Amino acid sequence: MTTTQPAAQPGTPVSTGRDDRAATPVVAFIGTGRMGGPMAANLARGGFDVRVWDRTVAHAQPLAADGAVVAASPAEAARSAAIVITMLADGAATEQAATGPGGLLDAGPGIIWVQMGTVGVEWTTRLAGIAADRGAVFIDAPVSGSEGPARAGQLVILASGPAQVRDVLAPVFGVLGRDTVWLGPAGNGTKTKLVLNNWLADLAEMTAETLSFARRLGLDPAEVVDLLQSNPLGAPYAVQKARVMLAGDFSPAFALKHALKDAELAAQAAQASGATLTLTSALLPRWRDTAASGHGDDDVAAVYLTA
Numbered sequence: 001m002t003t004t005q006p007a008a009q010p011g012t013p014v015s016t017g018r019d020d021r022a023a024t025p026v027v028a029f030i031g032t033g034r035m036g037g038p039m040a041a042n043l044a045r046g047g048f049d050v051r052v053w054d055r056t057v058a059h060a061q062p063l064a065a066d067g068a069v070v071a072a073s074p075a076e077a078a079r080s081a082a083i084v085i086t087m088l089a090d091g092a093a094t095e096q097a098a099t100g101p102g103g104l105l106d107a108g109p110g111i112i113w114v115q116m117g118t119v120g121v122e123w124t125t126r127l128a129g130i131a132a133d134r135g136a137v138f139i140d141a142p143v144s145g146s147e148g149p150a151r152a153g154q155l156v157i158l159a160s161g162p163a164q165v166r167d168v169l170a171p172v173f174g175v176l177g178r179d180t181v182w183l184g185p186a187g188n189g190t191k192t193k194l195v196l197n198n199w200l201a202d203l204a205e206m207t208a209e210t211l212s213f214a215r216r217l218g219l220d221p222a223e224v225v226d227l228l229q230s231n232p233l234g235a236p237y238a239v240q241k242a243r244v245m246l247a248g249d250f251s252p253a254f255a256l257k258h259a260l261k262d263a264e265l266a267a268q269a270a271q272a273s274g275a276t277l278t279l280t281s282a283l284l285p286r287w288r289d290t291a292a293s294g295h296g297d298d299d300v301a302a303v304y305l306t307a
């Protein structure tokens with residue numbers, strides 16, 4: 001079900017069941033990287049009382065200018081928060097931030113933990129179990145959309161988990177995204193994200209191969225992109241990535257290392273479920289090599305270099 005986002009109402013009292021934290025919507029944001037940084041900034045600018053933590057202090061510090069309080073640990077960020085958002089690279093980093101020394105779950109029971117990074121099915125199950133053991137409400141809510149939509153508050157939030165906290169989270173999600181889709185029990189958000197990012201990976205690979213094919217045939221790949229754009233064959237994402245590939249500007253919007261991680265997570269989920277992802281299986285070895293040869297931090301469009 002897609003829900004239209006209500007306008008965020010800064011300062012609106014939020015009832016979370018955690019009585020001592022009900023007066024103001026304090027939000028802790030753990031992981032202020034390419035996605036998390038602008039998301040946390042939007043919350044702070046949107047009037048929320050935001051506490052931020054990042055492993056690299058210099059990545060969290062600029063958010064102080066937006067009114068966020070920079071914490072020394074995830075636990076410190078979470079201590080006065082009703083809602084804790086994690087937006088970290090992967091499952092291992094997220095578990096460390098939750099249960100390691102100074103982890104967010106040290107803040108005590110009753111928090112709503114909104115896990116928004118893309119960590120895959122197995123990690124989501126594991127993190128949900130840890131949350132349950134520690135008395136936290138776990139919401140599995142990865143996002144669709146990259147750095148631009150994160151900055152613009154235009155993400156699509158693939159939310160799943162207990163229905164009783166939807167109203168509490170609506171103003172927060174309203175700032176972060178243009179749509180929230182509630183998909184059922186925790187885990188379904190992550191499964192949906194893997195399906196979408198598997199589509200993304202295959203589209204990126206197909207784009208790279210198409211440009212390479214055209215070039216080797218002696219054609220001008222830019223003319224092929226123009227043709228694709230002029231008819232329904234040219235998906236907007238593929239056309240945009242094709243232009244990036246031809247321009248050779250691989251400054252990252254979505255880093256290859258994360259796209260590779262997501263393709264690996266999709267392949268794992270496919271294997272566990274009995275699905276066959278022939279295209280994804282075929283692209284993985286070259287993507288691994290491309291990332292390992294110094295392009296992991298480049299945009300996923302860098303797969304064109306080896307196509």
Ligand SMILES: NC(=O)c1ccc[n+]([C@@H]2O[C@H](COP(=O)([O-])OP(=O)(O)OC[C@H]3O[C@@H](n4cnc5c(N)ncnc54)[C@H](OP(=O)(O)O)[C@@H]3O)[C@@H](O)[C@H]2O)c1
Pocket residue numbers: 030031032033034035036054055056059087088089090092093096097116117118119143144145146147253254255258259262
């Ligand atoms: N970029 C996109 O287009 C996009 C779109 C949708 C979803 N996602 C997903 O969102 C998540 C974040 O992506 P991003 O693009 O923001 O990545 P990013 O810029 O690389 O940021 C990753 C974050 O994780 C932290 N981190 C990494 N390893 C860590 C560790 N071992 N311990 C503690 N913190 C660690 C980083 O800390 P440092 O600051 O210290 O490096 C940073 O805060 C990923 O799961 C990604 O797949 C990305």
